[in-house]
Amino acid sequence: MATNGESASSGGEAPSFRVPKTGELVAQRLRARIIRGELAEGDSLPAEGTLIEEFGVSRPTLREAYRVLEAEQLISVRRGARGGARVHAPSASAAARYAGLVLEYEGATLADVYEARTLVETPCAALLARRRTKHDLKLLWESVEFGESLADDRPRLIRHHTEFHALVVRLSGNHTMNLLNGILRQIIDTANYQRVDTDPGGAAHDAAFHHGLRAHRRLVELIEAKDADGANALWMKHLVEANRYLLELPGATTVLDLLD
Numbered sequence: 001m002a003t004n005g006e007s008a009s010s011g012g013e014a015p016s017f018r019v020p021k022t023g024e025l026v027a028q029r030l031r032a033r034i035i036r037g038e039l040a041e042g043d044s045l046p047a048e049g050t051l052i053e054e055f056g057v058s059r060p061t062l063r064e065a066y067r068v069l070e071a072e073q074l075i076s077v078r079r080g081a082r083g084g085a086r087v088h089a090p091s092a093s094a095a096a097r098y099a100g101l102v103l104e105y106e107g108a109t110l111a112d113v114y115e116a117r118t119l120v121e122t123p124c125a126a127l128l129a130r131r132r133t134k135h136d137l138k139l140l141w142e143s144v145e146f147g148e149s150l151a152d153d154r155p156r157l158i159r160h161h162t163e164f165h166a167l168v169v170r171l172s173g174n175h176t177m178n179l180l181n182g183i184l185r186q187i188i189d190t191a192n193y194q195r196v197d198t199d200p201g202g203a204a205h206d207a208a209f210h211h212g213l214r215a216h217r218r219l220v221e222l223i224e225a226k227d228a229d230g231a232n233a234l235w236m237k238h239l240v241e242a243n244r245y246l247l248e249l250p251g252a253t254t255v256l257d258l259l260d
Helices: 006-009 022-035 046-053 060-070 092-105 109-130 134-148 154-171 176-198 203-224 228-248
Strands: 075-077 085-086
Touching: 006 022, 006 092, 006 228, 022 228, 046 228, 060 075, 092 176, 109 154, 109 176, 109 203, 109 228, 134 203, 134 228, 203 228
Parallel strands: none
Antiparallel strands: 075 085
16 A cells, blocks of 8 residues: 555655754744743743753753744843843844845845835825824824924934834734834835935935925824825825935945945
């Protein structure tokens, strides 16, 4: 009688399946506890001896599990008498770093990344206009007013611009879009700081940033009015103009260039 593997491959070699190492299985169990919230940000994992007894594994196997979770940035391990493993909540930063490596390898241009940012942020502005709460409006107006107070402080104003954009996406309530935005933002922020820092300034620079502040204020007005179509159109126009301005500045043209 033919085995399942033989019949599935019509007489060829049976498909091979990789059996996870014991350390990976232990990491999987601990990871599940973090994801479910049984272990929260800042908690310490139980002592090594306790986990060794619970899982029935050796110390080297447990430390292999620790290395897996460290690579995923779900724990950090301190050595020594007062050391131990401390838990970290999942964040977009680990995904952003790996996505950045893939984009670097593929030779992605900054124009490509900026375009993706536009496609993520624009519908979020419309979503926020439909769903906004009084608390959302409070946060948005505070951000707008704070940004306007920074009109003559270039470094802080640059950071405020990126933070306002991130706030719009976060308040939209779409967790998937927020994750995608977090991945893109790590690349975009690096590019923006580099490009604007090399810009000598002048009237064009000042006009671009003041225009951006006006767009922020107008967006919040549209969100407050629950004008989703207006918010969508305004934010698309603002992002396209911002992308054009940033790409005209000297500096990196590909994601890989940002590392040079």
